[in-house]
Amino acid sequence: MALSCESIDTGSPRTARVLVVDDSRVVRMVLKSCLRSTAYLVDEADDGLSALRLLDHGAYDVVVSDLVMPGVDGFGLLEALRERPDRPEVVILTGSDEGDDSAARAMRLGASGYLTKPPQAPQIVVSAVVRALERKRERDGQRDLLN
DSSP: OOOOOTTOOOOOOTTOEEEEEOSOHHHHHHHHHHHHHHTOEEEEESSHHHHHHHHHHSOOSEEEEESSOSSSOHHHHHHHHHTOTTOOEEEEEEOSOOHHHHHHHHHHTTOSEEEESSOSSHHHHHHHHHHHHHHHHHHHHHHHHHO
């Protein structure tokens, strides 16, 4: 995954927190570097269970997660986050060729986006995170209006 993240303007403040979840250290490192260099505060986890532990102890705006991982996979992560009132938006990033069924399932479970890896350009991942942040802000704003 050779991504260059220079000169990507997200228009977002550096206050957004992103959690990158992938069992590949190289993928985590590249995504973390890319997202940090563009606008975000980024943490990482090597599987879904580790991600859930981090999410129990801190608030994240967006989770970028691999779909296929040992233990708690991307679907398990989506299901676990579904019921949380402060749930982050989730972008699924997968290298598996599971086709439209897995994308549809991820979206039904609440994913904000579904991307294949390696992405063709870093802007694709950054754009997915930007869209997820916009979706979260809208959802949080609606929740605030109801309370």
